[in-house]
Amino acid sequence: MIKVENVQYAYHTGTEALRDVSVAFPRGTISAVLGESGSGKTTLLMLLGQFLRPDAGRITLDNRDIYEIPEPEYRRALGIVFQNLYLFPHMTVLENMTLAPVKVLGADKVGTEDDARAMLDRLGIGEIADSYPSQISGGQGQRAAIARGLMLQPEYMLLDEPTSALDANTTDEFAAWLRELSDQTNFIIVTHDVLFADKAAHQGVYLSDGQVLDTGTIDTIIQHVRSGRLVEVDG
Amino acid sequence: MPPEMASENHASPPSSRRRLWRTCGWLATVAAGVALAAAVLTTQPVGADGGPPQGAPPGATRPATRATTQPNGAATQPADGAVARESVGNGDGGISPAVVARKLGKGFAITLLVAAASLTIGFFLSVPVGVVLNRNRGIAYYITRSFVDFIRGTPVLVQLYFVYFGSPVIGLHLAPITSAIATLSINAMAYMAEVVRSGLMSVDRGQMLAGRALGLSRWDVFRRIVWPQAFRIAIPPLMNSVVALIKDTALISIISVVEVVHTAKSLVSITYEPMKYYFIVALMFFVVTFPLMKLAGRLEERIRQKGYAHD
Numbered sequence: 001m002i003k004v005e006n007v008q009y010a011y012h013t014g015t016e017a018l019r020d021v022s023v024a025f026p027r028g029t030i031s032a033v034l035g036e037s038g039s040g041k042t043t044l045l046m047l048l049g050q051f052l053r054p055d056a057g058r059i060t061l062d063n064r065d066i067y068e069i070p071e072p073e074y075r076r077a078l079g080i081v082f083q084n085l086y087l088f089p090h091m092t093v094l095e096n097m098t099l100a101p102v103k104v105l106g107a108d109k110v111g112t113e114d115d116a117r118a119m120l121d122r123l124g125i126g127e128i129a130d131s132y133p134s135q136i137s138g139g140q141g142q143r144a145a146i147a148r149g150l151m152l153q154p155e156y157m158l159l160d161e162p163t164s165a166l167d168a169n170t171t172d173e174f175a176a177w178l179r180e181l182s183d184q185t186n187f188i189i190v191t192h193d194v195l196f197a198d199k200a201a202h203q204g205v206y207l208s209d210g211q212v213l214d215t216g217t218i219d220t221i222i223q224h225v226r227s228g229r230l231v232e233v234d235g
Numbered sequence: 236m237p238p239e240m241a242s243e244n245h246a247s248p249p250s251s252r253r254r255l256w257r258t259c260g261w262l263a264t265v266a267a268g269v270a271l272a273a274a275v276l277t278t279q280p281v282g283a284d285g286g287p288p289q290g291a292p293p294g295a296t297r298p299a300t301r302a303t304t305q306p307n308g309a310a311t312q313p314a315d316g317a318v319a320r321e322s323v324g325n326g327d328g329g330i331s332p333a334v335v336a337r338k339l340g341k342g343f344a345i346t347l348l349v350a351a352a353s354l355t356i357g358f359f360l361s362v363p364v365g366v367v368l369n370r371n372r373g374i375a376y377y378i379t380r381s382f383v384d385f386i387r388g389t390p391v392l393v394q395l396y397f398v399y400f401g402s403p404v405i406g407l408h409l410a411p412i413t414s415a416i417a418t419l420s421i422n423a424m425a426y427m428a429e430v431v432r433s434g435l436m437s438v439d440r441g442q443m444l445a446g447r448a449l450g451l452s453r454w455d456v457f458r459r460i461v462w463p464q465a466f467r468i469a470i471p472p473l474m475n476s477v478v479a480l481i482k483d484t485a486l487i488s489i490i491s492v493v494e495v496v497h498t499a500k501s502l503v504s505i506t507y508e509p510m511k512y513y514f515i516v517a518l519m520f521f522v523v524t525f526p527l528m529k530l531a532g533r534l535e536e537r538i539r540q541k542g543y544a545h546d
Contacts, residue, residue: 086445100403100449
């Protein structure tokens with residue numbers, strides 16, 4: 001379980017991005033981090049990704065402080081797919097997927113390529129293996145980026161605004177697809193898209209202005225959002 | 236062009252036909268350059284062009300000039316048997332084309348050698364320097380930044396003098412050619428580092444984050460992800476630096492490196508035909524730089540089509 005406990009974070013500029021944030025991401029669920037832009041979602045993502053360090057409080061993975069876990073080990077435990085995907089434009093989708101396993105895990109190149117093709121087939125995007133990122137659609141790119149992350153078989157996977165490149169129909173399809181994958185991977189979805197969170201996630205946290213406004217099952221959070229409670233407090 | 240052909244071209248911008256035309260275009264231009272150089276080389280002075288050198292009255296030498304001009308253009312020996320003077324000229328201000336070709340060829344080989352050595356050294360130095368410049372903070376950055384700015388903000392000529400005449404002061408007696416390569420390498424490094432820096436800057440920081448998130452080491456992220464993208468973007472401006480440096484090698488004649496300009500200068504001092512020899516030298520440079528300029532343009536277009544700069 002990943003636990004965020006009383007975390008504070010302020011940028012050099014003095015902006016307090018997170019104030020006393022506590023939230024847990026248990027195994028076996030899809031979690032959503034909800035909130036408007038500027039609410040501190042991305043800062044939380046950067047902290048969870050070991051790219052920033054909290055000023056106070058701690059983040060633990062199975063009761064170990066994540067900053068005490070050696071970086072290579074932590075990277076294998078938690079994958080991240082950024083909002084802009086950042087597929088490597090000079091490599092095919094297949095090369096994007098095999099780079100890290102070969103370089104980081106020292107895996108055999110040919111075997112990894114077979115694994116990657118099998119993974120793409122399983123994810124329903126087998127046809128894009130040899131395409132470059134500029135040649136595929138937003139939805140395919142989103143799946144390709146997740147596939148790239150899944151190659152290292154992380155226990156947790158952070159998805160930053162995964163629906164930003166998807167249209168409404170694809171979003172439903174994508175939520176169902178994530179649910180299917182969730183028996184092997186614990187997804188943490190950072191999103192402002194309440195409808196998508198409702199379809200994809202089980203539980204979550206609602207951030208506003210760097211503070212936790214609500215936490216619990218996704219249904220109760222959605223109810224609170226719909227009743228206007230969270231928005232009122234926000235204002 | 237018939238309309239259907241035009242639309243076909245429009246449908247596939249980098250059509251092979253267009254590419255072929257363009258290739259033919261610059262090959263033809265280069266060929267024209269070579270032909271022109273050959274033409275100038277084989278043209279004999281006919282008294283009226285080259286002014287007579289001191290101590291060689293024109294009237295006395297004109298017959299010899301005619302004697303060297305033969306229809307097949309292969310004449311190398313003056314008919315009057317002045318074999319001993321062949322290496323410097325035949326005494327009338329005209330030098331046999333073969334001698335000119337050999338001398339200028341040898342000079343240009345030195346030019347290209349200096350350029351190639353400086354470019355290679357300069358490029359390999361420019362990559363780490365560009366990386367430091369791209370960091371934009373820290374003491375290494377400020378030192379490097381100042382050095383690069385200083386090199387870029389001072390004349391190459393002064394730098395050449397500084398290295399060549401200054402090196403003995405600290406006990407280093409550098410040969411002219413060594414001084415030239417050292418100076419031009421540093422110069423190429425400064426300009427190319429700037430290009431490398433802008434290339435690195437144009438790669439989205441997210442590419443680095445994504446690589447790190449996949450567990451790749453900093454080195455692997457640079458080597459496999461950031462550098463290939465930065466380099467592709469940097470190729471066209473790097474080509475411009477290459478062209479600029481090749482042209483700058485002309486300056487090294489000033490510290491007595493016997494390269495092509497130096498050679499031309501001595502030929503002119505014998506023949507008094509500055510237009511002819513400096514034009515030939517200009518053409519020699521152009522034959523090398525023109526394809527590089529065209530190549531830079533084409534690579535730029537290709538990179539734009541692939542969209543690397545935007546991803």
